Amino acid sequence: MAEQVDFNGRWVLERTEHLEEYMKQSLGTDHVKHKFPKDMNVINDIKQDGNSFRIKIITNSRVDECNFNVGDRWQEQDTTGDTCITTSKWFGNKLVVIAEGKKTVTVTRELRGENMVTTMKCRNATSRCIFSREKPQS
Secondary structure (H helix, E strand, O other), X not given: OOOOOOOOEEEEEEEEEOHHHHHHXXXXXXXXXXXXXXXXXXXXXXXXXOOEEEEEEEEOOOEEEEEEEOOOEEEEEOOOOOEEEEEEEEEOOEEEEEEEXXXXXXXXXXXXXXXXXXXXXXOOEEEEEEEEEOOOOO
């Protein structure tokens, strides 16, 4: 692990790239009833202590939380309710989480300047979500 990587904080979604195609590939057309709402709020609330992570993803309609140590392997349900086996690892200064079930989904988080870029891949679809760290209230 690169010691300088610090994902701690509340990260607010600023913009997405190719999200709808990714959602079709990862969730399936049955689950994508309409376009991703432009006013959808997405926050990644991340608590990191070395290799230990708690990632809470908060949207307008739900909250998902995942707790893990980098290098662990665990069983969980994906967003469609199917069981998958998930692993995590460091790839340089990038945090990579791979969920293998009916479909394989790879989520990579990395810091680029003041932003966190989350790249999600499923089948032949790739999406990027760009987040900015929320400034603490003073």
